Amino acid sequence: MALTVKNEFKDTIIGFNHSCKPLGERDDLHILYEIAKANNRQDYLNMFEDDSVETDEDKVKRFNEKQGNKHNRK
Secondary structure, three states: OOOOEOHHHOOOEOOEOOEOOEHHHOOOHHHHHHHHHHOOOHHHHOOEOOOOOOOHHHHHHHHHHHHHHHHHHO
8 A cells, every 4th residue: 555645744844764855755655654653653653644554564474474374385
């Protein structure tokens, strides 16, 4: 699922990942999302349209489960 910022926060500037572009112009929002999740920054998390975003940790877990299922089929 694509990560999007609510319209009212598109002009908000938060410096992260060596950039200070407004959030509406960024293509690395997943990094801010993961920082916010790791640090329990609800103010940042509230800027996003959907909280059901899959983090890198979730992707790794899902991948490992999928790989485990492949080995169990044999």
